[in-house]
Amino acid sequence: MPYSEPRRGKLAYKFLFWFLLISLAPMGVVGWHLVNISQNVLKEESLRNQESLATGFAETTHNLITTFKTVLHVASRLDGFSSMDPVRQNQHLNRVMQQHPAFLELSVFDLNGLETIRKGRFLGARPELRNFFDNTVFQVASQKGEYVGDLRRFQGLYPTLTIAVPIVSMAQSRAVKRGVLLGKVSLNGLSQMLHQEFPDKGRAEAAVVAGDVRDSFLVAHSDPNKVFSRKAGLPDEILKVIMTQSAKKGGGNIALDDGSSVLGAYAEVKGVGWVVYVQQPIESAYLAATEMRKQIARVFLWVLIITPLLSLAVAGHITQPIRALQVAGEKLKMGEFEELPEITMTNDEIGDLAQSFLQMSDSLKEKTGELLHAKDELTKYGRDLERRVEARTRELKAAQDELIKKERLAAIGQMASVVGHEIRNPLAVINNSIFFIKTKLTKAGDMDPKVERHCSIIQSEVKQANGIIDEILTYSRQRDLKPEVVKLNFFMEDVLSIYPFPKHIQVVKHFDPRDPVVTIDTDEMRQAVRNLIGNGVEVMPEKGTTTVTTQIVDQHWVRLDIHDAGPGIPPDVLEKIFTPFYTTKARGTGLGLAVVHKAINRINGKVEVDTGPAKGTKFMLYLPLVPSGGAAPSGPIAQQQPMMPPPQAQPPGQAEGPPQTAVRFIDPSRGKGV
The missing domain is CATH 3.30.450.20 (PAS domain)
Known part of the structure; x- marks a missing residue:
């Protein structure tokens, strides 16, 4: 890991930080305490003032209500009012309403609760008289002496208060109740x-x-x-x-x-x-406290302006010789021992530091020369050693790959030998026995349908087991390659014409009109193509399309695409599909794609896989083209139209030979090969 030099702060900034801290911290603490104290004092003072205002206005409200009650009490005791003379009562009530605009309505009730007089500012000329005998206002006023309450909103908007007092007359020094005087007062005042x-x-x-x-x-x-x-x-x-x-x-x-x-x-x-x-x-x-906070903020602002200037002036005086040492250190780091700047020797600790620095630079110059010489020698030895290690590593890697391949083939060969000798013979005996049983029962004429069905199942499973054995033996057998020069389009027409496609599968063909010619082992290639088509058909159980395409991609390669419209291959399975005996099916050997891989590798071709949930799976087989001056097609294909030389197109990013790894996967989530 390369060394990264740690970031260091400037000394002037540190001076600035400490100056600001020393000047602002005490001021901030004191200001904060002063603001808190002032807020508490102002809060208590404001509450006392508000309580005084509330108490004063409560007293004013009480006095106003008392005034209205006094007006009614005085009116009820006027001459002629207590005698229940309607004429005199009307006169007194008119005078009250003229002198006190707050009274919206005045009413006189006799001892039976019947309204005898009703006057109001918003009543008609002859308002309806009411019976208040069962009304709470009348009962309280006639029995307890007075009534204050019944808050209502006149016309639904303006608050009014009802006040009622008894009408009392004096007879032989004894108060006699004669009725009730009721007033409705507006509280807008x-x-x-x-x-x-x-x-x-x-x-x-x-x-x-x-x-x-x-x-x-x-x-x-x-x-x-x-x-x-x-x-x-x-x-x-x-x-x-x-x-x-x-x-x-x-x-x-x-x-x-x-x-x-x-x-x-x-x-x-x-x-x-x-x-x-x-x-x-x-x-x-908190207005005063807010003003105090603003004043403190102004002081803080002035301190923030003045303190940096002072701190930078002090720091500049201190850091100037240190900066010279820093420049000299940078020169030493780059190996420029002869171009050191002039360093002033002050009569203090910084001067002692400069003297030690010069002595260190002289010693470092001498040691650096020795290290450079040693470095050159080590570099020579290192390069020679790297070349030897790389060569040996390549040899070991090649030997290891070859050994792994031989061990794997040996293991498969041993397994195939066991399968051929130890399993096929019992399967043959089982198959013959089932055939014998079916024959005997058929001749006897008492064949049970269930027995016949189970015999058929056994024969089908024996056939399936024999098919698995054939796949294993075919893959493990090291047969000699039998290359033939064929026209790829005709070869694919032949394979597709005899493949048993289900009715629900549609086959689409797109063949390159330039009729590419390749050299392949027709038996192995036919088996590889059938395996790919079979896999595609299996993942489209209801409906689907198999697309077969041939295309010359450049002057060295032709590409054979077999594309299905299935659900695609999951990413966790994609990297293992060519591994022998790896399968995700309930039944199968896992050798289908391994056979494809082996067949393409044996002719120095390469395989790419492009898959995704929305686009199915496409296997792209790259086959080497036969040069235009190569051998003519052999076998029945030679009967077809003459071979056309492929065009001399520029290769679209493909290497002229097969890659080190013959299989390339296309990652659908990133759109590139892995």
């Missing part, structure tokens, strides 16, 4: 007061809410648009905080569903159980 106190919608807001978490009523809000709505109300996360507290007032952080937080404070309105809520965004509460 509360929202107007809140809006005047909190005009900025983005910074702070306040609200008055009644009821509980499940059934709340928004009485007033600093933003009137949020009150005058049919679905007016505060968010549930705020209601859960302010409506479930047992304390009369309080506050703190409230997390909203949108991920933001606010500072909220609340105070209870005495007498009615309403809650005044005041909130302020966290950003507004």
